Amino acid sequence: MTSVALRLDTAVTPAQLFVSGDWTLPHYSQLSRDVARMRPQLDAATGVQLAGLQGLDTSGAALLADLLGAERLIDLAATDPSLNPARQALLNSVGSALRTYCQPEKPKARAGLADVLAHIxxxxxxxxxxxxxxxxxxxxxxxxxxxxxxxxxxxxxxxxxxxxxxxxxxxxxxxxxxxxxxxxxxxxxxxxxxxxxxxxxxxxxxxxxxxxxxxxxxxxxxxxxxxxxxxxxxxxxxxxxxxxxxxxxxxxxxxxxxxxxxxxxxxxxxxxxxxxxxxxxxxxxxxxxxxxxxxxxxxxxxxxxxxxxxxxxxxxxxxxxxxxxxxxxxxxxxxxxxxxxxxxxxxxxxxxxxxxxxxxxxxxxxxxxxxxxxxx
Amino acid sequence: MTTQTALIEVRDLTNAFGPQVVHQHLDLDVMRGEILGIVGGSGTGKSVLLRSIVGLQRPTAGSVKVFGENLLDLSPEKRSQVERRFGVLFQSGALFSSLTVLENIALPLIEHAGLSRDEAEGLAVVKLALAGLPESAAYKYPDSLSGGMIKRAALARALALDPEIVFLDEPTAGLDPISAAAFDQLILTLRDALGLTVFLVTHDLDTLYTICDRVAVLSQKRVLVAGDLTTVAATKDAWVHDYFHGPRGRAALQASARLTENN
Structure with a gap:
């Protein structure tokens, strides 16, 4: 895997984001840190270049959706010329699945003492x-x-x-x-x-x-x-x-x-x-x-x-x-x-x-x- | 989609339980990227074949190779590595009843991919979305899910590690026709998106006509015929004829013909 999976080129306007390397499950932890770091620096105008992308699986696609938003990912899947049909289908399915999806609400864990009393x-x-x-x-x-x-x-x-x-x-x-x-x-x-x-x-x-x-x-x-x-x-x-x-x-x-x-x-x-x-x-x-x-x-x-x-x-x-x-x-x-x-x-x-x-x-x-x- | 490399090679497989012989000299190839449907009457050993391939059942004789490796001969570590490359959807789901749906899917991610719990649960949500489960199901326990939701959750768990092959044991059995059709489409979409190879045991004629690239018929203790649907349906065998040209078979054929016309 290349050491930098995400590189933002601010010298040109609009800024260009270069995505490269293996976006697969074994690198998930590293990639999710990169994504969290990069996300605040992006805006709607930033261009995205996926040509350097090597491996891609659902976890990588999910991270891209996290980075760019599901709508953007679907757009990208349809327009980016460097993607082969299988990749397009993958990005599209993940994007479509996540588009209407909201984070499930975690049931609240009760505080210790209240829990004990409730149990009794x-x-x-x-x-x-x-x-x-x-x-x-x-x-x-x-x-x-x-x-x-x-x-x-x-x-x-x-x-x-x-x-x-x-x-x-x-x-x-x-x-x-x-x-x-x-x-x-x-x-x-x-x-x-x-x-x-x-x-x-x-x-x-x-x-x-x-x-x-x-x-x-x-x-x-x-x-x-x-x-x-x-x-x-x-x-x-x-x-x-x-x-x-x-x-x-x-x-x-x-x-x-x-x-x-x-x-x-x-x-x-x-x-x-x-x-x-x-x-x-x-x-x-x-x-x-x-x-x-x-x-x-x-x-x-x-x-x-x-x-x-x-x-x-x-x-x-x-x-x-x-x-x-x-x-x-x-x-x-x-x-x-x-x-x-x-x-x-x-x-x-x-x-x-x-x-x-x-x-x-x-x-x-x-x-x-x-x-x-x-x-x- | 289909390239001619066999991911699974079954050669001369014999399975016997005491005096009862289920398979004898059975040969089967599963090619990369295809959806292979396995059909056969009740008791012809469809599930036993699946269990032999995934290594849950030691064959009486013969060899089963998955990714070119004989699972039962590997050391436990190597075997575990190979097992990560396939996912199995069992007939009744086999979700762990003491874990929530989300924990069920996150479990292989935590154990094998080495993710932290939060990362694993985040990724599990994506798999839930891909499998078409509503958000509200995430923190439910399996005993409060409907049959269709259990199948979807089990599929999401089977797909957790992005496997190359998924084994589906009667995925649409017990689902209503709408859910069953949606499940068929889901498998098709995932196959195209993830490049999966699908080994599908089914009784559902609609599934066969809609999504299978090839069909293998188990009969007389072996694979009687394997090929595309027209080849298989034209086979001169009483059981195959009854199966594909009976009233249900004809209805499914007409339905799929109409579907192709409309597209």
Missing amino acids: GVFVASLWERIAALLGFIGLVLETLVRGLFSPRRWRVTSLVSNIEQTGLDAVPIVVLLTFMVGAVVAFLGATVLANFGATIYTVNLVAFAFLREFGVLLTAILMAGRTASAFTAQIGSMKANEEIDAIRTLGLNPIELLVLPRVLALLMSLPILTFLAMISGILGGAVVCLLVLNISPTMYLTILQTIEVQHLLVGLVKAPVFAFLIAVIGCLEGFKVSGSAQSVGEHTTSAVVQSIFVVILLDAVAAMFFMEMGW
Whole structure:
């Protein structure tokens, strides 16, 4: 590229502007600086010589339009004899395209603090709407469930079984592994703390109580919220984005019955079973630590376990279906809220996981207080 | 316009998905400066051919050369350099849904041409104008655009780096006749102005008659015939005959004949 792309000859009247060199994308930054420098020095009378022009592409043509104005560029394309037809066509198209075009208006970015306040406002306002939507959706699901209950022809057994496989069976390894390790950790914790009181034998009770009442169900529910609620949202959300939900509706079918019920019922059946496995696995993890660290033999461990009343197991298990229902419903509802884009699928999947974990922990805390007050 | 140098050479291409063979011994040349229309029944592998040429699909056998280079054999840097010389308009637009229209077009300019954000957005506005999109669309996200506007925005992105070849996968599918005709004219104008070579996969007979210099028919797993429209339409093959001499084909032919008379 020649070093000077624009040269203004003021010795002659009218002044002549010589355009030369490659006006192409690789030189864009340099050229746009030259153009900005030269523009104030030009007036309508200045003649323009394009004979020195070597390379030209749309970015170069756009810069020329910027320099000379779109009208002038179209004139030039028609009159300058040094241009070949392709160049003429290029300058003409760019000029014509830009002639009637005004710079699009950039949406205003809001100031920092106002933005934060507005965000908080929108969030608080939408909170109630979300709760109402969730309650409405729960009602819809229960209504559809009860209606379908009495016509076995409408039970979606295949879909249900496949969902149980995905949400229940496929989750067994991760649930078992995770609770086994947490069981071991709790036992270690108990061993360290209780050693100060010479009461290490109570480690068994600690692990058993923790897993039967709280950890078994809570860990499983949190895992399911991360694993299953997100899957439900992504599945239903991409169907929504692909207009499949609309297709189901226009075929006279009920998307709740077709998509939501099998998922909710599958999780309702899977989560209690997984919870039970989690309890066993956690207690096993504790047993291993007790055997290796505290020299409590498995026989002894089991004997102590037998002194713990069965109601603690029930306290844990009774929460499982409630959590399952809420996780599945939140996952499905967020899926239905997806609009159009892939971005939206991502946002709602995140939202489903956050909401379901929040609801699970909140309810568990409330339940813990309730059961304690009742003395169960 | 057409000079006899082949920008794309496809030789003895075979594509198979498991037992299903889509292409077998397929040969095709695309010349510099021409608009080549690819037609064929559903499932004859038009899109697969496009994907093979742009290097998204590794052929089972055979070679594909773009600008004399086999894309799949190049190092990543060299391949990226070659890829900058062509633009692709995908069937459904494939605009990035998390970016505005303007950002979609500015992205290759920032990444490849090394422009600053302001420069890139300024140039993106020019491309928007060239593609015939209204100013109001610039800061919209793709999910709030109509089908025709998505196609135009995707074309503007494909043209961002001033490519030498553009690949268009059914650009007028799903557009109303007025938008489709305007899009045809747009492609023609841009070809003449920018000296583009256009590889056009289409079902639209009007597009074929209005803008294509040559037409290649995909049938029986290969390019059955390639040439100008009269040659292709005269081919003795049941499918080609039905395609060009069916009621729609005749209507498009008459329409284009009237158009030529009026000019």
